Amino acid sequence: MKIFDNYEFTRDSIKSDFLDCSDFLLREICVGGQRALFGAMDGLIDTVALSNAVTEPILGVKKQFDTPDELMEYIKTNVVRVAEMNEVETFEKIEFFLMSGFAFLYIERCKKALVFGVQGWNRRSTDEPTNEAMVKGAKECFVEVLNDNKALLRKRLKTPKLKLKQLKLGTEAEVPVVIAYVEDRAEADDVAEIERRLKSAPLETVTDFGEAESFLTEGAYSFFSTVGNTERPDVFASKLMEGRVGVMIEGTPFAIYTPYLFTDNFSSLDDYNNPPFYASFIRLLKYFAFGISVFLPALYVAVGSFHQEMIPTTLLYLVASSEETTPFPLLLEAIIIHLLYEIMREAGLRLPNTIGHAVSIIGAIVIGEAMVTAGIIGEPMLVVVALTAIASYVVYPLYESVAVLRLVFIVIAGFTGIYGLVLSACALTVNVCSLTSLGVPYTAPLSPLTPDSVGDSLVRMNWRRLAKRRFRVKELEGTADE
Template sequence: MKLFDDYELNLLTFKDDFKDSSDFLLKELKTKNSRMFLACMDGLVNSLLLSQMIVEPICDFDKKCESPREYLELLQTQIVHCPEQNEVTTFDDAYYFLMSGFAVVVIEGCSTALAFGVQGWSRRDTSEPSTEANVKGAKECFVETLNDNKALLRKRLKTYHLKQKQLSLGNSARTPVAICYIDDRADKTIVDEVEKRLKEADFNTVLDYGELLPFIDSDVKSFFSCVGTTERPDVLASKLLEGRVAVMVEGTPFVMYTPYLFSDNFSSLDDYDNPPFYSSFIRIIKYGAFIVSVFLPGLFVAVGTFHQELIPPNLLFLIATNEATTPYTLTVEAVFVHLVYEIMREAGLRLPDSIGHAISIIGAIVIGDAAVSAGIIGAPMLIVVAGTAISSYVIYPLYESLAVIRIIFIIIGGVFGIYGLMLGAAMLFCNICSLNPFGVPYSSPLSPLTKTALVDVLFRGGWRRLVKRRVRVTNLEGVSVDD
């Protein structure tokens, strides 16, 4: 509904819509030119800025204007010296700016209001990232305020090519969302498609980034996501320089970016601060940890159930001795232990920090000692589960996917043996290769193979070599600076 020319109708509508809202503030002002009222939300505005930048200049202005429109233009250009201001023509837009920390001024006889930015709510200071720990990199992360996050990114990328296009999503309560990209690096079709998908998402309101993620992700059914998340400005800056598109959501410190490739799960910020030989060594370990985390429990169950001849005699005798005292098959035992481990992990995450350590103590005593001593589970199985759990934490971005895939492969190994595992592995890798977010193969540059891009996938080349390439996610061949 549009604002009225009638001052009393506008005033009545504001008061009626915010009835019983104790944080809604409204003050009527009367000057030589016109009556007006100023509305804002307590706690979202800076009272000092509101008084010095808006109220005092309006009350001190004594020049006579011929029309309300002329007075409105003078408010914009001469009277109020607020750099962030917007014209408002509807009640919905006025309320949106109110909830965003703006002060809305409505003038008698004018159907256009003004919204001045005087935000002043409390916010969390930039601190060290909690989910992307590093040794040598920066110690700052995104926060829950969209404007602060845009400023952190702008501080990293001091170029006019960085675009941060802001949208408002939600039917009932609109949430600010920003699409970030570098216009001379990102593919315009990807930017347009991301914006289109966001606008087509039919939400009452957007409370967290996870609500938008499925709309940006690939339509192919898979355990793997084609949308990455980060809370580090430096990581996001590097992704944007590769031609990716990011989405920031008000109220969350995590920023989404796409296209996200399978190989991105195995790189970290420290890789580019450490010597190339060590970074390459760590990446090989990460790929090995992925194989161990997915296949080790299922392989242990398959070999112990169907292919005992593959186990060395001494080790086979040790495993058989331990498993002979347990009442369950290897398959049931493996699934049971993994489920108990996931329950303990979830409990440790949700408990307050002051008592969270109790879970690790109970787990070590009950699972690690008492269960083995009582013959409920075998010691070899416990070792396999522990090794698998540690391996899955090495590639933490894939943890949720691996936790489910691991149990599926345990069941396949217990029912079909090694041959079933081989077929399951083929299906898994085919699924990875079938993902094609925004026309970029999820498995690239490994499949299809791009030899020049392998310098920063399995191995990490030196900076003397990396600095000569301008890699974009849509062109992993890279372009030499000499070109």
């Protein structure tokens, strides 16, 4: 709604909007012989900056002007000493800026207001990343304040080609959102598509990155996401330099980006600080761990239930002697132990740290040992679950997908054996290969095969070779413009 030029109407409308808002500060003042309204939100402003740079200079204006517009222009250009200042013409804009730590000034008979940036709320300082710990990487992460995150990114990419396009999401409570990209690396069509998807999202507000991510990801019926997220400015900067488009949201310490490829789950910045031979070994180890975490329990159930002839005789005797005392078939045993593991893991995550560690220890030692001793589960199954759990943490970005896929494959293997397991694995491969992310195949550069890019996917080549290519994600085979 447009701001009224009538002082009383404007005052009453603002008071009505902020009725029962005890943190809203509104003051009626006189500036240059004109009545005026001055307001801010307590707790979101720096009171010292507000007093020194805004209120005292404004109240010191004694000069008379013919029109209130001239007075407002004089205040804007000669009086207030703040870096951020905007003119707004609607009550919705006033409310948005108030919630963002601005103060506003309305002068009688004006159809617009001035807002001044005097933010001063408590904020968390940049700390060491908690979810993406690295041995040799930087020790800083994003925070919940969008302006701080933009500064962290600017510090990494000192170039005017880094564009930070800001817009607002939310039909009820608007939230600032920034689309980040490097001008000569990202495709203009991709930036426009990301902006279109965000603006068309029917969200009342945005409280975290997952809400916006849902409207950017492709392949809604797949276990794998085509949008990545990170809490590290260095990782985010490196992705933008590869031609990807990122999104940062006020209130969340994570940034999201796309295109996101399957191979991105198996790489980290530590790979580029380690020698090529060791980085390549770690990447191959991660692929192997991914295979174990998804297929090992299902393979054990399939072989133990239908294909005992595939087990060496000595090992078969050990497995049979352990499993003959358990009351459940292998399929039910595997499902029970995996569900118990997920319950204990979730309990350990949601409880306070001190109690969470105790739950993990009790679950691992007491419950696991007691179930084996009581003959509820067999020792081989417990070993398989332990190996699977450890392997799943090696590729942590895929944990959610792996946890569900593992149970799906266990059920399939328990009813159809190894043949059904192979067919379901083929179906999963087809589904993954069919995914795209902004036109880029999700499985690139492995499928379709791009030989020049394999040197930084399955393995990591020497920097002397990697530095020769100005890699862009859209150049992967099947996506680059001819």
